[in-house]
Amino acid sequence: MSEIGRVIIVGAGQAGGEAAIRLRQLGFKGEIMLIGEEPLPPYQRPPLSKKFLSGEMPEDRLLLKPAEAYAEENITLLTGKKVVWIDRSQKKARLEGGRELGYDALILATGSRVRALPVAGADLPGVFMLRTAADVDALRPEFKPGKRLVVIGAGYIGLEVAAVARTLGLEVTVLEAAARPLARVTSPEVSGFFLDYHASKGVRFALSAQAAVIKGDARVRAVGLKDGSEVPCDLVLAGIGILPETSLAETAGLKVEDGIVVDRQARTSDPSIYAIGDCVRRPLVHYDREGRLESVHNAIEGGKIAAAMITGSAMPAEEVPWFWSDQYDLKLQIAGLSTGYDQLVIRGSMEKRAFAAFYLKAGKLLAVDAVNSPAEFLGGKRLIERGASVAPAALSDMSKPFKEIMTAALA
Amino acid sequence: MPKITYVEHNGKEHVIDVAAGMTVMEGAVKHNVPGIDADCGGACACATCHVYVDEAWAGKTGESSGMEQSMLDFANDVQPTSRLSCQIKVTAELDGLVVRLPQSQH
Structure with missing residues (x-):
């Protein structure tokens, strides 16, 4: 060289x-x-x-x-x-x-x-996006109790912002063009869990709902939807990717x-x-x-x-892709990519807010979404890394700690 | 400011002033101490900031949470005084703390 x-x-x-x-x-x-x-x-x-x-x-x-x-x-x-x-x-x-x-x-x-919001009025004062520290510095002073926030897009950014806003006492409505939140990144089952949990915290959802226009004169006052209805608000956060x-x-x-x-x-x-x-x-x-x-x-x-x-040094090992998201008291840890899965196995309890969703394809583990379940996240990541196939009954067996299940599957 | 000694796996010592309120992980990362990766930046999401707390200090760094223990369970070469350094808050009482770094975080 x-x-x-x-x-x-x-x-x-x-x-x-x-x-x-x-x-x-x-x-x-x-x-x-x-x-x-x-x-x-x-x-x-x-x-x-x-x-x-x-x-x-x-x-x-x-x-x-x-x-x-x-x-x-x-x-x-x-x-x-x-x-x-x-x-x-x-x-x-x-x-x-x-x-x-x-x-x-x-x-x-x-x-x-950030993908810009492709609607009229997106440049009105009171409409925010979130990508940089400066974006957040502009948004934070607006986060006052009682303010009405509309979040456009129920991806990770949208849901995390919704969680912070509810915790700080804002009124929150989330608009999502797809039929469920996190539609691009997770299963209907896990989407349903996050939808229910946010709803229990007082977040309102409008699903299969598309923003058509941002209304207001000197500042945003409502988001108009494609179906002609409108959601009055004091501020808008667009998180559409x-x-x-x-x-x-x-x-x-x-x-x-x-x-x-x-x-x-x-x-x-x-x-x-x-x-x-x-x-x-x-x-x-x-x-x-x-x-x-x-x-x-x-x-x-x-x-x-x-x-x-x-x-000219040794190449580092390529890790299984991993991600995380914090919402309220939920820590979601994700290992792998679930695209193309043909079987879903839930381990643990959604009701107790500690569960893992395992995604398999032809018996092989593709990905895991782990909510307040770090062992399932780290163990699942290792199984994916080794290309392991795991029996669904073994994954959901709560009588054994997950590390034991992982070790047996790798043996 | 509390002084913390980080001992790399090869024995090299780094004595760093770490402001109270920071974590032991932040003290290392912000001062380029190699050997603590802390990929997730302290969100307790990755288990790549594993340290061994010196025996003499083991009782003073607080209890690890269930979350932390579950993560540590998957770390390499875990010992009784193993901790995730992102979960140890620096206080005046930890002035003089010594932590040793494992061979690898991955």
């Missing part, structure tokens, strides 16, 4: 930050420039819709590390700076304003952007298909350019297909892989 003098990392989120630190941990001695558009050093996104929104977590704890920690590792962190062009033939990245920086290796960690941020890669002529296409080594179609995190479409080795993952696990793993490639 030719000598790599300078690595430029475009995007200072969790993936970019991980790549920078990991390069140093693996002994990289060259120059590292970590460039992000946001004003903050790399920070954790998951708390944005949870403890950072509720105010329980201050900004200094949201940061993955303080800015000085990058300086100590001799990493040049440029915040509030946007890379607007990559000249692949000259191996240069151009910043907004014209400054050009040469690179030997470049890592795209550009993340994702994210899109991979691929514009820089596209203009640079890299291969992009719903995400920057990379191989298992995080390499793009240019051998000097890697891509990691939310913005990529990568091989999902446990599922024999490619896909995009919007998760902390994916961000960290991409950072580790790119750093290993650049330093």
Whole structure:
């Protein structure tokens, strides 16, 4: 491998930050420039819709590390700076304003952007989205008891925000275009559990309901639905998904298909350019297909892989994808991807709010959604990793701790 | 500020000032101590911030919750003083705390 003098990392989120630190941990001695558009050093996104929104977590704890920690590792962190062009033939990245920086290796960690609400009135004051710490800083002062909030989209972000809002005493209505919450990511059974629990906390749902217009003059006053009805409100939070941020890669002529296409080594179609995190479409080795993952696990793993490639170090093991969501006193931990399952096994009790939903395909475990059931999450993750087949009766056998069931299945 | 000593698996020591109110995990991660991954950032969702609390301090770091114990049950090389460091809040009483890091978090 030719000598790599300078690595430029475009995007200072969790993936970019991980790549920078990991390069140093693996002994990289060259120059590292970590460039992000946001004003903050790399920070954790998951708390944005949870403890950072509720105010329980201050900004200094949201940061993955303080800015000085990058300086100590001799990493040049440029915040509030946007890379607007990559000249692949000259191996240069151009910043907004014209400054050009040469690179030997470049890592795209550009993340994702929120899907904009495609209705009239979406730009009215009082309509919010949630992707960055700044978004939450704008939203938090609006979270006052008694205020009427409409959440558009019953995905994880929407439900987490609904949980925080109810806990803080707002009136909450969730609108969802599909027939059930979390429709894109979980089974009808688990959707039903979350629907019931939110309803028991006082959240109102309008399912199979599509927002058609945001009404208001100086500020939002109602959301109009496709069926002509309207939901009066003081504020709106749109959480209808994210899109991979691929514009820089596209203009640079890299291969992009719903995400920057990379191989298992995080390499793009240019051998000097890697891509990691939310913005990529990568091989999902446990599922024999490619896909995009919007998760902390994916961000960290991409950072580790790119750093290993650049330093010629051993490849880290690829983990089974995992995720989590906190709502009220529920900790949902998810291992694996349930797409294509043909059998569902529930272990534990939905009534007691401690259960796991196991998803199987032809007897093989694909995924587990574990609610307040960490053993089932970690044990299930290990079973998926090994490609294990487990008898449904064994999975639901509550007379044995799950670790025992896992060990028997792996024997 | 309370001083916490983190001992890497290879014996290398890091003495870090950690503000009261932070967790033992945050003290390590925010100061680039290698060996504590803490992938989930302290949400008790991943079990990658496993530490061994020094025997002398084992009684002072509080009790682990059922959640934490279930997670630890799946960690590597668990010992009686094993904890998830994201669940240990730093207080003035923990000034001088020593924790050792396992060989691997995964």
